[in-house]
Amino acid sequence: MGVFPEDYVIHVSYLMRLWVAEGFLKPIIPKSLEEVAKKYLEDLIDRNLIMIRDRSYSGELKTCSIHDLIRDLIVRKAQEEKFLHVLNQKVEISPEIIKNQRHLSIHGEIRDVGDMYDSTVRSLLYLEDSLLSINICFPLLRVLDACNITFSTFPIEIVQLVNLRYIALIYTGKRKIPASISKLCNLQTLIVFRRLWYGKVGVLYLPSEILKMPQLRHLLFEQGLLPCPSDAGNGNLQTLTGVIDFRCTEEALGRIPNLKTLGISYRFGSRRKCLENLVNLHQLETLKCYFVPEYWYHFVPLAVDLAFPPNLKKLTLSGCRISWKNMSTFGSLPNLEVLKLKDFDFEDSIWKTKEGEFRKLKFLHIRSNNLEFWEVEETHLPSLQCPSLVHCPRLKCIPSEIGEIPTLQVIALFQCELSVVTSAYSIQEEQQDLGNDGLQGKSSLGHKTILSEEDLPSKLTFKQGDVCSLQRHNVFSL
Incomplete structure (x- = not known):
């Protein structure tokens, strides 16, 4: 918790993914590692070590924070034991400062990182905006969160860091993520956004090899085109969001059978086929589906017989048309707790x-x-x-x-x-x-x-x- 700046609002989903990637958790059968992380977080809250900032209407924790005094104690003790070093000034990172550190958290701008191939740093987190670039040269690195830094191209050196479990970054260059990313056999979380020079979100082309990565649990994009792999898929994948024009064929969904969260969008003119196959995702709990119109108030009609997975708890639909009489499609879901109908057109x-x-x-x-x-x-x-x-x-x-x-x-x-x-x-x-x-x-x-x-x-x-x-x-x- 000491990696976060003072008064930082921490998203619970982000925190739990970090804990899993860092290897802080031991599996408890039959629970998933995310469920174990949630239990530990609730225990810390019960001990008044972590404060709840916000809950969803379904009762789930959304954001939390830590008291400044507790944070100061954590940082001081962690730095004494060379477990964590926090940089919050515009200073050069020297080998003497971080050579034996395991975790490095950077708050604010720093100078360029030199070559540190003998460093023991396991995690590198940039938690405040920076316009400066970095060299990724930590051979033991497990966690890289660089979403507050914009790379000009996809940093290809990442594929050499075989210990990586968590990657989050933004870049502005070519559209395609290299297929060589599949070399990262330990990767659990991949978060990649592509920004164009004028701030607009750019389409990101994803290699089919991504879905073959054995340990991958969470894939998050904004506009990612993902082809269906021709052979084996990923039974560990739990989160897939920001995918556009995804064809939900039985074959494609059969390769990600344990998905719990799915976020997809369809551009005007794309082939919005096979949505009825979503009912086969028996573990799915959260679904967000957006239809982008050709022009304002041009809505896509939903099929009358469209069915959703029975375990669904949260459903968001946007840009659709349906009759109020067919609201039973949603009302019959036995576990539905959150329903969001955005930019929705009803026939009645x-x-x-x-x-x-x-x-x-x-x-x-x-x-x-x-x-x-x-x-x-x-x-x-x-x-x-x-x-x-x-x-x-x-x-x-x-x-x-x-x-x-x-x-x-x-x-x-x-x-x-x-x-x-x-x-x-x-x-x-x-x-x-x-x-x-x-x-x-x-x-x-x-x-x-x-x-x-x-x-x-x-x-x-x-x-x-x-x-x-x-x-x-x-x-x-x-």
């Missing part, structure tokens, strides 16, 4: 929820230009904690029955009409009259809404553009 203007669907849904996010009426009963959506409605300009109001859901905590509204905000306020006020003071609301009025004092209930005192929190009969501007 009325959504009527049904009994027995969305039994475990906790967070519902809808961004739709044509939703007008939402009808729900208090026994529907029995686990809902937060409905989030974004840019629903035709929606008239939130049904009062939403307030009767016992698990409800927050109503979030962004760029919705005043009548919707008023209905949310009424729900809160009604619940407070019944003794439920826990319900909160968040609202941001869009730029198209023209407000005057006469338009607002007497207790609402915010102005156009304010982000507000409805709490205890008042609206406070944040």
Whole structure:
């Protein structure tokens, strides 16, 4: 934990991948190493050594941090034992400083790293932005996090560092990652982004050999084109995100059978075939699927008979069209906790929820230009904690029955009409009259809404553009 700067917000998924790559964890059958890491993290939280910063609505840890005093103690002790050295000044890294260090964390700009082939450094992390380049010349290196440095080309010397388990970097050069990266037989995590000179994300061509790497567990890109390997795949792969135009054939998915997180997007005109085969990913828990339109509000119709894996907990879809009547496709998923429908087009203007669907849904996010009426009963959506409605300009109001859901905590509204905000306020006020003071609301009025004092209930005192929190009969501007 000492590698992070003061007051640094640590993403839990990132922290756990680092722990796994560093070899800090011992396997506990039948748990995965990520599950073991989560257990250790929860233990540190229970001991008040790590602070929770944010949780998801499904209860999972999202971000955490460490108290400055505890961090200072960790860094001091680690440097005494030559376990970790933190550089936070613009100084040259000399062999005398880091030769016998095992972990090196760099906060801020440094000068170019010289040749240090006799160094014992196992991990090198750049955790703050830097415009300077580095030479990667640490033969024992296991972890390289250089996402805060931009390489002009893919650093080919990486493929010689056979001990690498974790790579994260950004480069601006040629599109293709060399096939020789498959030489890194110990690699567990590969995070590669390609930036063009004017800041735009560039397409990254990935060699099919990547999916043959035996230890690889996490592959993260922004726009990566990944061909299906012609022979054996990877049974260890758990995360695959940022892949574009991926053909979900039975053959392709059969080579990554234990995938838990999948993020894919399809450009206009690409072959969006075989999505029905996603149901064969029995371990899949998180799915994000984006359809990029040719022009604004050009939506891709989803197949009526499209099915999803039964273990799915989080589902995000964007740029799609579906009938409200076919929302049962999502509602029938027995373990679904988070549903995000972004830039979604519905063929009908009325959504009527049904009994027995969305039994475990906790967070519902809808961004739709044509939703007008939402009808729900208090026994529907029995686990809902937060409905989030974004840019629903035709929606008239939130049904009062939403307030009767016992698990409800927050109503979030962004760029919705005043009548919707008023209905949310009424729900809160009604619940407070019944003794439920826990319900909160968040609202941001869009730029198209023209407000005057006469338009607002007497207790609402915010102005156009304010982000507000409805709490205890008042609206406070944040």
